[in-house]
Amino acid sequence: MSTLSVFYIKSVLIIFSSVAVWLGTRTGALWEQIHQRNQENRVLAISLIVFRLLPFLLVYAVLDYSPRGDVPFFWGKASVAYQGGWVYRDFASYHAPLFSYIITLPILLWYTPKAIVLLMVLMEAGIIWGTYRTYKSLHNDAFKSVMLYIILSAPAVMVLLGGQEDEWLWGVAVWMLYYFLRTKNDGLGLGLRFSSGLIVIKATAGFWLFPLWVLLKKKGAFLVGMLLIGIPILVILYLLMGLDFLMPLEQATNLLTPNLFTVLRPLITAILGHAPHLPTFTWIGMVITLSSAVWIIYPARHQSLVKTLPLAFLATYIAMTIFQLTSPGYYVFTYMLPLVMELVDWKKSIDTAILLIFNALLVVQPFLFTHLNSPTYDDITVLANPLFLLEYTLQFLNVACYGWYFRKVHQKARYSV
Template identity: 40%
Template sequence: MPILTVFYVKLILNLLLTITTVWVVSQSDLFARWQRNNDNLALAAGFILFRLLPWIGIFLVIGEDPRGDVPFFFYKAEAAKLGGFVYRDFWSYHAPLFAYIISLPLWLWHNSRAIVLLMVVIETLILWLTYRTYKPGKPHSLQLTYLYWLLPASFMYILVDGQEEVWFWGAALLMWRHTKRHPQDYEIGVGVIFSLALIMIKVTFVFLLFPLLIIVRKPLKLLLTMAVIGLPVLAFLYWQIGDLFLMPIQHTEQLMTPNLFSVMRPIVESFTTINEKNSPLLNWFGLVFTILIPSYLAYRSRHRPASETLPGLFVATFTCMMIFQASAPGAYLIAFLVTVVFELIDVKNPWHIGVLLALSWLTVVQPFVYVYNGQPSYLNFGMLGNPIYLFEYTLQLLNVACFFWILRQAYRHVVLSQLSSAP
């Protein structure tokens, strides 16, 4: 199917999903009743309607090939299945075990569609555990589950593009649940989970470590636990492949959109030239804010238990990454979208729902417009005289504005300990 046709289909799906989302938001009493009496049936029905049947329709009935990062996933999953050693025998920008994990479904069905199905299944497990965690304290948790399922961003990034960043929240969710079960002695368990996430998903998960060290009761115990697991892994990798295990860091050399640098580039370029050769310096600059702001939130809330602040700090951390890292793509939204829906959104506030829907539309439309028009780098404001460039640049600005709104919500939730009803 031509890429332009795919985009039009996505727009139609976005419209249908938006209409259904509005209906779900208006049915609070209905979903509250289902949550009390038939939540297992409602969850199963939602999974079938909004994940399984669309997957069957897209990949089996229509016969579309997976897009996004899935072809690259399939390349390294094939290599891993054949016994290749990560980083040495095949490229990977993920953690050492990621390629071997996504190769598992290929033993049953050697097709890239199997990887998308794996992503759908893991997302569903994470969403189910999120629902179970929030259910005792939120009578509208089932409604939030459906809201997440129907957001165009989650639908497109998981079901169509097979993105894996939602695994970040899966790891953070396990850590959060552990702090809730063991409020006095949780550092060893959290350290084990954190270390496994760094080995299995992506090195960028390490950003969460900095605010985490501020809110835990015994940070040294956490670090020692991680060292016991992580240092032998690093030693083994170095013994086998030398410094090739640093390959994921090379991914930061690519300049992505939308982020604060991409929208401020016309101003930055008036002082200095930025390209992929000197982009690491830019990312180091962004790294300061990616670490500093969530750490500041953690410091302001250090008197509160970790079990109360960890989800909000998780959102703040990866929202800052998307804002300040010049190499952060829009797909990273899926890392914290579940958490935003359950932790920061008031389903009765039209402004909150409006921002979620706007961000979902932006994350579908902006990447297509950007790529379809040659991935322009806005080196000066004169380029915005082109209406297409102006349109795409405006989409980036709106994206970044939505990220800042989410960061503000996270600040209110973590530091002020309450959600604001003001837009």
């Protein structure tokens, strides 16, 4: 399938999903009828089949599409792990130590990169289901929000065509939220669950510890829970491969887009007189990301963790997509589901409109950026070309959307909880 054909398919998906979501926000009787008949679980299951499993079969079985995005990289390490190789020592990985072995599991049954995409689809379905189970006692619109999320084109493209795993971070967070709802205990059990993200997914799973720490009442017990998992894993990794397990830190200089740095890069280059030193700006971005997330959540520190845990998660990862130069647009997959659950008021047309614009940007900008061979805009004269100007404008609009939702987290943490 040609690149242009893929773009046309994505464009159709954007139009279809936008119309469907807009209509979905205007048909209150439909959601009420489903609720009265107690059909939420059935409709959710059917929707996951229709909007995820069937498209997977169409794309990869009928059309025989080859997985792209991160999947070839995932396949490279999964195939070596399949043969008994050690992560970090025998193959490169920027993920947590267990991730490579988890994505190896499906290829034990189906030895093809498509099996990894299927795993991502099934994991997303599980996280969606877990989110609904957690939120249905918290929000009246939980079912409606989950359903409209499923219909959005950006998450579908990210998981089906990109094979993205970033939503796993929210999977850990919503697991923690569900546990806290049942136990009202933010100590040992929560710490154990938090640490699972650090050994299963990737280092960025630990970013939101900083605002979360402000909210915890049983900090000591939470820390013990983290150490019970963290220390044995670090010892095992060191014994097996020395300091090779620090490999994920090398990604800190891998420039991705769009974020505030890439939008401001032409200005920064003009001021400095040369291309920016990426490691320096990486650490600056990291400091701003974590400190701004703590600042956002601090006023809500006395509120229930039921309300503030999702906000701490959103504050961290929205800030990351704004300030970290290693953050691509697809990282929005990390928080798109809680964003829909927490920050979108379906009764407000402006909320729906901005979400749909954001959804379209997340699909179109990465395609155009790749088509133009990943421009950095150190030479600002390239903006005289309409296509480069369009791509740069899409980057700017993406960052503006990040800022919109960051502001909404701030408002909710300060005034609404």
